[in-house]
């Protein structure tokens with residue numbers, strides 16, 4: 001079966017991106033840890049659209065997570081890979097739980113890289129396919145008190161743009177979408193609901209998912225949700241790094 005694989009589709013942006021694929025008649029494989037949430041998404045989508053949704057329960061932060069997903073899909077043709085699953089932490093780096101920090105790198109960086117490495121060869125062989133990676137506006141600058149998270153998203157942005165360059169003579173596309181603060185479970189997981197960034201106003205997950213999906217369909221390599229976020233990402237290029245660090249420190253404190 002031809003399908004789009006979406007990680008982190010049990011909630012938030014990933015779940016809503018799944019609806020856009022379903023609307024376009026594309027079958028889905030959805031991955032996350034919470035099976036009950038995945039079952040809900042599957043039922044909602046299959047009740048509304050004439051597509052099939054496969055559920056894959058996996059902890060992508062674990063060493064065997066990405067390969068277990070690949071194994072389960074070996075009889076299918078993955079036309080789209082959406083690396084969306086990710087989480088953040090907030091606090092003083094050396095005081096935070098080391099295991100959680102490493103899991104963050106495992107999910108945001110290692111799983112995204114491994115899944116791309118597993119599924120890209122078949123896309124290149126068919127000379128067709130699309131990888132959509134979800135980074136963040138955090139990718140454009142360092143982020144004191146969320147140092148690991150910002151650094152993981154800088155990796156996602158640079159990795160995606162690098163790959164896009166490697167694939168420029170093919171019909172395989174890599175897009176990276178950078179949302180700003182968005183109303184999902186993300187802020188609660190990271191413990192940042194009361195931070196300036198989220199108090200100052202955040203986007204709806206619906207708007208972000210729509211933007212990411214449409215930018216991917218247009219073949220846009222880098223897309224940023226919201227004019228304010230785009231201006232911020234642009235202006236950082238002309239701002240001294242020490243000022244950027246001061247600003248993000250104030251925002252994240």
Ligand SMILES: NC(=O)c1ccc[n+]([C@@H]2O[C@H](COP(=O)([O-])OP(=O)(O)OC[C@H]3O[C@@H](n4cnc5c(N)ncnc54)[C@H](OP(=O)(O)O)[C@@H]3O)[C@@H](O)[C@H]2O)c1
Pocket residue numbers: 007008009010011012013014031032033034035037058059060061062084085086087088107134135136137178179180181182183184185186187189
């Ligand atoms: N919300 C924001 O403000 C914001 C801003 C910029 C970028 N982003 C990025 O957008 C992406 C989606 O986040 P979101 O805002 O939609 O957050 P969310 O509502 O917390 O959703 C995260 C998704 O990732 C899954 N996930 C988490 N850990 C996982 C693991 N170890 N293995 C497999 N799946 C896992 C979760 O499912 P389970 O818990 O069921 O596993 C859930 O489906 C992330 O990459 C995030 O960094 C978010």
